[in-house]
Amino acid sequence: EHINFHLFNKLGVPAPYSYYFHFRVVDGAEEAPDPWRGDFWGLGFAQESYDSDFLDVHDLERGNLYKLINSTTDAKAQQRYQAPHAVMDGSDHDNIQRNLTAYSTAQFIRDHVRLDKWYIYHALCQAIRHYDYWPTANKNAAWYFEPVYTPQNNFLGLMWTLPWDTDATWGPTWNDGYDVVYNSVFGAGAGRAELQTDYFNAVREIRDLLWQPDQIEPLIDEFAAPIAEFVEADRKRWLNAPSDAGNYNGLGGAGKNGIAALVRDMKNFAFTGGSWPGGSVGAGGRAAFLDSLADGAGGDSIPRTPTVTYVGEPGFPTNALRFQTSAFSDPQGAHTFAATKWRIAEVSPDTQRPAQPDSLTLVPDRASWRYLKGLAEPSATTGAWRQAGFDDSMWQTGPTPIGYGEAFIATNLGDMQGLYTTVYARKQFSVSDPAAFDNVLVDVQYDDGILVWINGRLAAHENVASAEPPHDVTAEGAIETSDFVSYTLADPTAYLVEGTNTIAVQLLNASLAGSSDCFFDLRLIGHLRSQEPSLDGGAVETGARKYEIETVWESAESTTFEPEVTIPAGAVRAGRTYRVRCRMKDNTGRWSHWSDPVQFEAGESLSVDSGTGLRVTELMYNPPVLASEPDIDNEEFEFIELKNTGDEVLDLSDVSFVEGIEFDFRDGDITMLPPGEFVLVVRNREAFVACYGPEMSALIAGQYEGKLANEGESIRLVDFWSGAIAEFAYDDTDGWPALADGAGHSLVPLSSAIPEQSVGANDYSSLLRDPANWRDSTYIGGSPGVDDPQ
Known part of the structure; x- marks a missing residue:
């Protein structure tokens, strides 16, 4: 269940966060009178409940929430949260329960169900075999009604199915996995082929990007590692204990033999096959099942899987990542192309590279x-x-x-x-x-x-x-x-x-x-040429792995076939490992499989003309205490000043601070910067204006997330498409200006470190990394919005 909930959340389907915990219960004079009795109660498992806190933690808008209970169909008995603007009589719940049937029209289903979420939810259910429910069952799920209230859905909202009680998975199972939505999409009624096509598209995506040995097997290992030693202690406490001490002697399955056996059993379920209570899994495991499911329905009509090759500069520089796909090909014939989509995801550096093609x-x-x-x-x-x-x-x-x-x-x-x-x-x-x-x-x-x-x-x-x-x-x-x-x-x-x-x-x-x-x-x-396979990097700390299902950038659907794509430089970082893929859609809505990935380690960016003239001209990281506002923490007066040193108006819509502080100019109050003008990003607008005067409001683009560390830290300003504009780290030691560290002055780069527009971004960043290229501001408080006097 811990892995299941983790995967649902990674896929964008909110699921309970879950945790392992340990109680030591002091209920006697001796800590451990024997191996089975005493303070040690072994390993416990906890998970979130469905309630208003769940909505807040998962950033869901306030909508009605129901936890399904097998013993009743009563909406009020199952309700866990009443939203302020939602129906109060349970009619949203009852509408799904009674009116979403095998004969519902495709439009009715679209109007009442958040289908994109359900497709992904049920595709993962198919992979892990979370099947313990049926169309009329109220169990093992929750219903959340997104507050999208329209006349078409009678102002009831859009229902999301959320997972619950997924212990009968990864082998043992009951029932067939047909819930009320599945029954409506695949039921006896006609006219829902488009919905079924979308469903199988989702199954293909889960199979291609997630249900692969190089993704699932390390994930299982990652989740097993932190509890491996503790599980052995837990087994000694409960296995073969006397009946009066409590035991789990009646349990069976691979887990009874230890966590290593359970890990192997889960991997067999995923990719090998075997026999479990409730039904066997054929050769190839659930991977083979997903293949037959995704391609079995209209498989002869699915566009052929494209091939992607790298055609950018050698060394995979972050600002020159170009990839090319093979031509669109469809069994249905020519002239059926509808769209192309690209994606790039970061993966852990020790991720096994996919089998490399022998030709390009x-x-x-x-x-x-x-x-x-x-x-x-x-x-x-x-x-x-x-x-x-x-x-x-x-x-x-x-x-x-x-x-x-x-x-x-x-x-x-x-x-x-x-x-x-x-x-x-x-x-x-x-x-x-x-x-x-x-x-x-x-x-x-x-x-x-x-x-x-x-x-x-x-x-x-x-x-x-x-x-x-x-x-x-x-x-x-x-x-x-x-x-x-x-x-x-x-x-x-x-x-x-x-x-x-x-x-x-x-x-x-x-x-x-x-x-x-x-x-x-x-x-x-x-x-x-044949070459020995190699792995980049080494071991990754538990909990820090990167999995391909999480994208760092994906293109919009391009309805004009263009064989090449350039990855935005702002989406990647040098030294990290990425995978790029492409897929294609035909005019019936069928997506191909995602291409085999091109895996690479991003190299340093090419030193090219930054092309902007946008420069960092002042940084206040440890402001003075304001005597007139003694109740305001001095950190609230922080700011960073930028200047357009070029001769053209700059569009800042694709510019953002992504390290040290976080701020996206696209969401700010200033997105265009004329030549010679300044723009400020501040920690606290109200405090900053109180300190420097109301006339400064017009220069503030907005408030950034985070704070500037007094001990120094890295700052990264990027253009989404071109890459880094400035990357540097300031400090409060090692030759950096001392008055900027607590004496109320700001950091100001020397005029020689504010070069002309023609300098490359790498060269500009090198200037900013040198403390000799910075000075203290002339006056306490700095000079935001104007050139600092010398």
């Missing part, structure tokens, strides 16, 4: 190319069109296959027959490390002749008379096949470069007017 698709087939009809030579200089620096911006764009005369062609050149015999095409692609490939395959589908160059070097040619054919030449003969043909490049470093590469194609027809078809498609596949 550098250029997929059915991709978008630039192309030019061969009515004339493509460039004034022979071969210039094949080089990386050639300007092809005036060429047309279209997906392959390109040509005419076949049903599978995506870009139709209907005017080619009788008018021109050649077509030129170019495409750029990225490679992070050419030496990582053992060889590269050029797979081409063509009719009738073809030449392929990579970065200006001829890589493949077939059925052509020379390596420099003019625009009006024909192929050596007709080719009548649509199969792909492979050419192996044994030395990839001779063709590929680090970064952006250019592949160029010249397609030749067999004759000007007598050929019935002509086309090409191409894919470029790099076979990776």
